[in-house]
Amino acid sequence: MSLVLPLSAQDISLFEQFNGRYDYTAIGNTLNQAENNIDQSFCSLLESSSANLTLDADNQIVKAYLYWAGSGFGDTEVTLNGIQISSEETYNVTYTDTASGQLNYFSCYADITNLILSEGNGTYTFSDMDISADLMSNPGYCSNRTNFGGWSIYVIYQNETLPLNQVNLYQGLEIINRNVQEKEIILDNIDVIDNVGAKIGFLAWEGDNNLNYGESLSINNNVISNPPLNLADNAFNGTNTFTNSTTFYNADLDVYDLENNINIGDTSVSIKLTTGGINENGGFSADLIILNNIITVLNSQLPDATIEVNDYTVNCGDNSIELFYTVNNFNSTDVLPANTPIAFYLDGLLVGQSQTTNSLNIGESETNSTIVTIPEDSNQSITIVAAVDDDGSMSGVVTETNEDNNINFIDIELLVIPDITTLPGLMGCNEGFETSTYNLYNALESIEYEEENISFYTSLEDLETASNPILVPSIYNNTTNPETIYARLESPPCYEVYQFQLSVENCPPYVPNGFSPNDDNYNDWFNIQGLYDVFTEHQLKIYNRYGDVIFEGNNDKPWFGKINRGLNNHGQTVPVGTYFYVLHLNDPNYRPMVGWVYVNY
Incomplete structure (x- = not known):
């Protein structure tokens, strides 16, 4: 036997709901030898008791719960058909007696669906609930005649021939007695579509048939009864509606018709229990009643999203x-x-x-x-x-x-935009009008990547949307000077962002050492590479071997081997020979270039 502390929250509340073609049945038995208020001939409980489960073959078991209860703080380990069952939760209530002080009562439950599915119909024997230590610890349990024990199994089943029902199972543990003579419980999560066939069931403990003073059970302020088993003034009297038994000592497993006690459209039900009244000797008497669970079966045709x-x-x-x-x-x-x-x-x-x-x-x-x-x-x-x-x-x-x-x-x-990493820029030689050709992959030398995972963009907006990538990154011509290029490296679930700058500089021109102005469309002019449209302010002077200037050119006037200076031979092609040049680039980074060029035909 193990002891548990009382729960702080144990009001009767919705435990589980079943919507569909469902109904329920219940079995159980007492562990009391007789009703314990007739005499005080016994204090201890029976070691075991049995009950029979009989379900039609068409009823498909959906859920099954075992409840057991008794005097004291609780035994959380019991046996059903030789199988040990452990409590999944234990509820406690107390009653303070003037002579005996505080008396505790408990209830446990466990989900036994798999066991019921395995065992099926037949006899179920409950045993090994030991509360003897609690009964001996306070003689008030027996002298006050509230020494009790019992068990019950609830079985929820499905059958396609049933109407569409809403089955609500509420559980907890609430008590009424001479100190608290009335208890009202509001059941929510109800939706009444049709009250035909509606019913409500109760599992209660410690009710005595001979104590019927001021005792009532009402639904929505209507006192209900089920004569001859349960009378209007003695609802908790040791009965079992399922077996029509009046010897379910100190326990009640009852079902009532609700058709005349609820209305279509109701979304809650009020349950009220009362006890206590004047006895035949003119004194006050009250039954002690402990309510463990309530179950409702209502017709309901509603969706559930x-x-x-x-x-x-x-x-x-x-x-x-x-x-x-x-x-x-x-x-x-x-x-x-x-x-x-x-x-x-x-x-x-x-x-x-x-x-x-x-x-x-x-x-x-x-x-x-x-x-x-x-x-x-x-x-x-x-x-x-x-x-x-x-x-x-x-x-x-x-x-x-x-x-x-x-x-x-x-x-x-969320995947936030990663910080931008700036890489060293690329410098390109001016190929004209401040443009150059770049291999953009050269900017990525400091990072590891697979070429299929990298893409280049001219704007951060395009990078973020992965639109308008640079199609041929290995041969890219800048559009501005300088120009910022953005690289996107896929790194699931996100990506990395890099940026680098393309800059253009004027590189030293390459001066050839000869050309042949013979109009054969090959090497017909003095083609100084990297000069034209790069050093746009340059000046070129050509001298003959006598030191005379024979040609002056600029960015718009290259030399095709013709004379444009001097008094003689103006416009004529120069003869074969060696000529000297002076090239003023007019760039502060470069000094004038001087050399010779050979003209041949």
């Missing part, structure tokens, strides 16, 4: 995100209509909207994607909230079986 954000795509520096999501209509009893709205929020701000495309039948899903745009000043780490059945104002338009499961969220890490 849920959403899952499955994945996303982000691009570097882009505030648009593509979200991939799935809308489900799983836990439903009707079709989810097409065009059900979907909203996406960031910190409460609407950043995108979408809607379902198709009508979704019960159990169906639909996968789609949408683009949301987030504010540019958002943090790098964000959380997007997706809400189905949300028109963008956090309001729904579809009535659902469950209005509290429309939200899903996903954490997203």
Whole structure:
């Protein structure tokens, strides 16, 4: 036996909901030898007790839960059909007796679906619940006649012949007694479409048949009864509706008809328990009643939209995100209509909207994607909230079986534009009009890359959108001087950015040592390479062997071997021979160039 501390939150509340062609049944038994308020002939409990499960073959088991309860703080390890069961949660309540002080009572539950599926119909024997230490620790349990123990199994099943129902299972542990004589419990998550066949079931502990003073159970302020088993003034009297038994000592496993106690359109139900009144001797008496769970079965034809954000795509520096999501209509009893709205929020701000495309039948899903745009000043780490059945104002338009499961969220890490790394620039010789030819790959000597992963752009905007790349980077002519080139190196999930500058300089001209002005279209002029349209202010003078200037030229006037200075032979081609030149580049970085050139035909 292990001891557990009381839970701080154990009000009866929704534990699980089933929507579809579902219903339930329950079995169980007491561990009391007899009703414990008739006499005080026993204090200890039975070592075991049994109950039979009989389900029709067409009933498909969906879920099964074992509940056990008793006096004391709780035994969390028990046995069912020889198999050890451990409590998944333990609830505790207390009753303060004037003579005995504080008395504790507990309830445990465990999911035993696999065991029930394996064992099937037959006898179930519950054993090994030991509360003897607690009973001996305080004689008030037995002298006050609140020594009890018992167990129950709830089985939720599906059958295609059933109507479309909403089965709500609520659980916790709440107590009424002479100190607290009334308890009201509000059951939410109810949606009544048709109240025909509606029912409500209870599992309660420690009710005594002989203590019926001021005792009642009411639904929506209507006192309910189930005579002759459960009378209006003695609802908790050790009975089992499923077996029509009146010997379920100090426990109640009962089901009531709800058809006349709820209305179509109701979304909640009020449950009220009372105890305490004047006995036949003129004194005050009250039954101690501990409510463990409540289950409702209501006809419900409603969809239930849920959403899952499955994945996303982000691009570097882009505030648009593509979200991939799935809308489900799983836990439903009707079709989810097409065009059900979907909203996406960031910190409460609407950043995108979408809607379902198709009508979704019960159990169906639909996968789609949408683009949301987030504010540019958002943090790098964000959380997007997706809400189905949300028109963008956090309001729904579809009535659902469950209005509290429309939200899903996903954490997203944005890919910010990386910092730009500046590389050494490339210098090119002026090929005319301040242009040059470059191999852009030469700027990347300091980094490692694969050529297929690198691309070059003339603007940062083109780089970010990967548009208008330089088509032949190995032979590129600049368009301005200087010119900035941007390189994008793919580095998934993002990329790296580099920039470098192209500059043009006037390189020393190359002067040939001869030419042949014979009009054969080959080497017909004094072609000083790197001079024309580069040193645009240059002056060229040609001298004959006597030191006379025979030609003066500039950027617009190259020398074709003809004389344009002097009084004689003006316009004539010079004879074969050696001529001297003086080239003034008129560039502060260069001194005049002097040399000779041989003219031949």
